[in-house]
Amino acid sequence: MSLSDNKKSVLDTIGAYSSLNQNEDKSFNQTKNSFSSVNNKKETIPYLLDVLKTVAGTEALKQLVGTMFSNFIEQTEPKLKKTLKKQFVQYNSDNTLPSNFKNNGVSIPVENLDTKSKFKTNPDSSTGSLLYDNTKPNFDKIGYQAILNEGTDIPYNNLLVNYNKNTDSFIFKPNISTNPNVTVNNWFTDYIDKTEIINKKEVMTGVIDYIFGSVTSNQNKTDEQIKNELEVDKLLEQLIDNNDSFQISQEDLDAIEKKANDLINGITYYDMGCGVISANLSLSGMSSLISNISGSTNGFEIANAIENSIDQASNSDQQSTDENKETIKDGFFNKIIKIFVVKISNSLTTAPQIRMLLGISSSFQNNGNVILTKTKDDLQKYKVIIKCIINDIIKLVGEFIFNLAVSYLIKLLTPIIKKIIKEKINQFKRIIKSLIST
Amino acid sequence: MAIDFSNIDSIIGGFDKIINLSNISVPTPIPVPLILSGIPKRAGLSAIKIASRIIKRKSEAGLPVGVLPSGGISPDEIMERIRIEEIIKALQEDAIISVGVPPGISLSAAGISPSGPVTVAGSTIMFIKGYGVIQ
Numbered sequence: 001m002s003l004s005d006n007k008k009s010v011l012d013t014i015g016a017y018s019s020l021n022q023n024e025d026k027s028f029n030q031t032k033n034s035f036s037s038v039n040n041k042k043e044t045i046p047y048l049l050d051v052l053k054t055v056a057g058t059e060a061l062k063q064l065v066g067t068m069f070s071n072f073i074e075q076t077e078p079k080l081k082k083t084l085k086k087q088f089v090q091y092n093s094d095n096t097l098p099s100n101f102k103n104n105g106v107s108i109p110v111e112n113l114d115t116k117s118k119f120k121t122n123p124d125s126s127t128g129s130l131l132y133d134n135t136k137p138n139f140d141k142i143g144y145q146a147i148l149n150e151g152t153d154i155p156y157n158n159l160l161v162n163y164n165k166n167t168d169s170f171i172f173k174p175n176i177s178t179n180p181n182v183t184v185n186n187w188f189t190d191y192i193d194k195t196e197i198i199n200k201k202e203v204m205t206g207v208i209d210y211i212f213g214s215v216t217s218n219q220n221k222t223d224e225q226i227k228n229e230l231e232v233d234k235l236l237e238q239l240i241d242n243n244d245s246f247q248i249s250q251e252d253l254d255a256i257e258k259k260a261n262d263l264i265n266g267i268t269y270y271d272m273g274c275g276v277i278s279a280n281l282s283l284s285g286m287s288s289l290i291s292n293i294s295g296s297t298n299g300f301e302i303a304n305a306i307e308n309s310i311d312q313a314s315n316s317d318q319q320s321t322d323e324n325k326e327t328i329k330d331g332f333f334n335k336i337i338k339i340f341v342v343k344i345s346n347s348l349t350t351a352p353q354i355r356m357l358l359g360i361s362s363s364f365q366n367n368g369n370v371i372l373t374k375t376k377d378d379l380q381k382y383k384v385i386i387k388c389i390i391n392d393i394i395k396l397v398g399e400f401i402f403n404l405a406v407s408y409l410i411k412l413l414t415p416i417i418k419k420i421i422k423e424k425i426n427q428f429k430r431i432i433k434s435l436i437s438t
Numbered sequence: 439m440a441i442d443f444s445n446i447d448s449i450i451g452g453f454d455k456i457i458n459l460s461n462i463s464v465p466t467p468i469p470v471p472l473i474l475s476g477i478p479k480r481a482g483l484s485a486i487k488i489a490s491r492i493i494k495r496k497s498e499a500g501l502p503v504g505v506l507p508s509g510g511i512s513p514d515e516i517m518e519r520i521r522i523e524e525i526i527k528a529l530q531e532d533a534i535i536s537v538g539v540p541p542g543i544s545l546s547a548a549g550i551s552p553s554g555p556v557t558v559a560g561s562t563i564m565f566i567k568g569y570g571v572i573q
Contacts, residue, residue: 003446010453017457042446051453391444398443402452409456420462428466435468435476 003040007047011035014054014409017416043241044394045341048401049334056408058326061333064404066303068340069293073200076396080348083392085192087385088361093185097174100368101360105162105173108359108370110147113170113352115375116229117221119144126283127218130209130290133201139353140202146170157194158187172356184364188357197354198347201294205286206343207336208306210263212279212313214286217266226260232375236345237338239379239390246380268313270331277328279313306336341397348389350375358382482573485526489519535570 001009035054037047052060110119123132123144132141142156146163153160155175162171176182182190209215210233216226234248234256248256262268267280281289289309293302310332348354355372362371372378379386442448493515496503506512543562548555 003450006447006450010450010457013457014453044444044446044449047446048449395443398449399441402441402443402449405453406456409453413457413459417459417462420459424465428468431468432472434480435472 003042004038008035008038011038011050011054014051014412017412018054020419021412021416041242044398045240045338045401048398048405049337052401052405052408053330055405055412058330058333060404060408061330061337062303062307063299064401065306065333065336065340066299066301067404068337068400069200069204069302069306070297070299072397072400073198073203073344074297076400077196077198079396080344080389080392081192081197083389084197084348084354085189087388088188088192088357089185090361090365092364094183096181096183097176097187098364098368101363102174102176102180105160105171106360106363106368106370107164107167107169107171108356108372109167109169110163111168112359112372112374113143113355115232115350115352115355117219117225118352119147121219126287127215130205130215130283130287131202133199133294136196138196138199139351139356143170143352158182158190170356172360188361191357195353198344201290203340203343203347204290204294206346207339208281208286208289208309210339210343211332211335212268212281212286213263213266214281214283216263218283221264223260223264226263227256228374228376230256230259230263232350232379233342233346235376235379236342236349236390239387240341240345240394244383244387246383270328277314279310281309281313285309285312341393344397345390345393348393349379349386358385483526483530485519485523488526489515489522492518492522529572533572535572537568537570539566539568541565 035050037043037050049061049064052064114120118131118140121128121131123129123134123141132138132144134141137156139156142154142161146152146154146161150163150165153162153173155161158175160173160175162173163169164171174182174187176187205215231248231253234252235246238245238248266282267278269276269278286309289305292305296302296305307329310329314328355375355378358378359370359372363369371381373381441452493503501514502512504512539562541562541564545558545560545562547558547560549558550556
């Protein structure tokens with residue numbers, strides 16, 4: 001059997017069990033026969049989402065979104081830190097930090113770090129309060145602070161951050177006064193251990209903004225800037241989907257152009273197959289959503305808040321039956337999960353602090369020269385590291401969705417197993433009765 | 439169950455293991471004396487009886503039972519009888535029933551030797567094959 005047949009077989013079997021498990025008095029909304037993931041592609045997440053949807057419907061996707069925004073980040077951050085630390089173990093890991101780094105620091109232009117022009121936004125502004133987590137120290141806030149306090153060393157963990165206005169560059173030095181002989185490996189490990197790699201609020205903002213453009217439309221970014229950001233996201237998305245060509249097709253470039261335009265206008269269009277509907281979430285709507293969900297650890301609360309926002313954002317002048325409302329929600333939840341994985345990948349591959357670590361690491365291997373240019377080009381340059389990180393993210397996300405699907409499957413199968421056992425007992429009784437009564 | 443969550447085949451295998459319910463509830467064997475005493479008394483298969491029982495249960499699926507409003511017989515019910523007749527015909531005329539008897543069946547036998555009649559107690563030492571027919 002082909003891969004496509006194997007995928008379909010699992011989905012059909014689950015569909016059959018769902019059908020068998022329906023009570024006679026309940027109407028059963030038959031899951032669609034056409035699953036987008038049933039093909040011979042080796043991508044795992046779309047298939048896992050289809051299985052989850054087949055087992056438990058839209059509610060399961062909604063629960064997944066809620067738990068991903070709450071438990072997933074907390075559970076996986078330590079594991080992903082381990083992944084990251086592995087990538088910075090080099091041939092010279094046992095050497096002490098290069099004296100040039102200790103004395104002069106490593107200089108990296110801001111534009112090479114700040115892929116999404118975040119440092120141009122004041123953390124205290126209405127958009128900035130969504131982009132930055134102002135509740136705790138983090139690299140991005142320190143970066144902004146360094147820009148405001150040009151020429152001053154701003155300490156952050158085992159790092160000193162300084163901004164040079166003339167070159168529009170950051171100068172990074174190790175903050176190692178207590179341990180001047182620290183090794184390369186220990187310095188990277190210490191930085192990663194002490195810093196927050198995935199910030200829940202930033203990921204949430206990134207996901208919701210990618211869909212509705214509520215923040216982007218208020219940032220005065222150029223079309224070109226947004227397209228560059230979307231191209232980086234597309235390349236990460238392709239890596240997640242097992243495509244490491246680092247080439248974006250013309251069709252996808254056209255879609256990016258359109259998406260950039262939508263983001264500038266703060267509107268999203270959703271293709272339902274039989275027509276396109278629009279949705280938009282205002283900046284205040286998004287602020288209220290993010291403030292509701294970013295502090296919550298309750299997956300159900302988060303999922304409900306997101307669902308309410310989707311309801312409010314979908315333009316009401318369009319005719320909506322219950323069935324297409326569910327289709328719209330499925331579409332949004334699927335999109336949210338897909339973008340969530342991209343944003344987690346962003347946090348571990350293209351976020352300013354990761355670019356800073358890559359830059360410093362590259363300078364150690366190239367006599368002090370930083371090998372860092374445009375993020376889009378660097379993805380390919382550092383493809384071994386990037387692919388390893390993405391692969392670990394896929395595994396963790398896959399395991400998370402698989403476990404949720406299995407928990408639903410057990411709920412689905414338990415009554416079926418009971419029915420089968422009862423059926424066998426009744427068969428036995430019937431046969432015995434037929435043998436003695438004839 | 440070690441699953442590689444970056445490998446689609448491994449994930450499919452993981453789901454297969456969970457949804458494969460073939461090992462659930464192996465049936466209890468029917469006592470042999472009951473089979474030997476009960477089977478010969480059975481009436482055998484009847485397409486009409488089976489079809490009528492299926493038609494009787496159509497209401498469980500929310501389908502109407504009986505003649506059509508026009509007074510004619512429902513073609514669906516006629517088709518039900520034809521279907522069962524054909525299935526039974528195939529089972530009776532085309533099915534192959536093979537029976538395998540393992541070695542080690544206890545036996546006692548009587549025979550004659552040059553010194554006179556003998557009684558033997560032992561067990562079969564070969565696999566035995568038999569055929570059957572559905573009635």
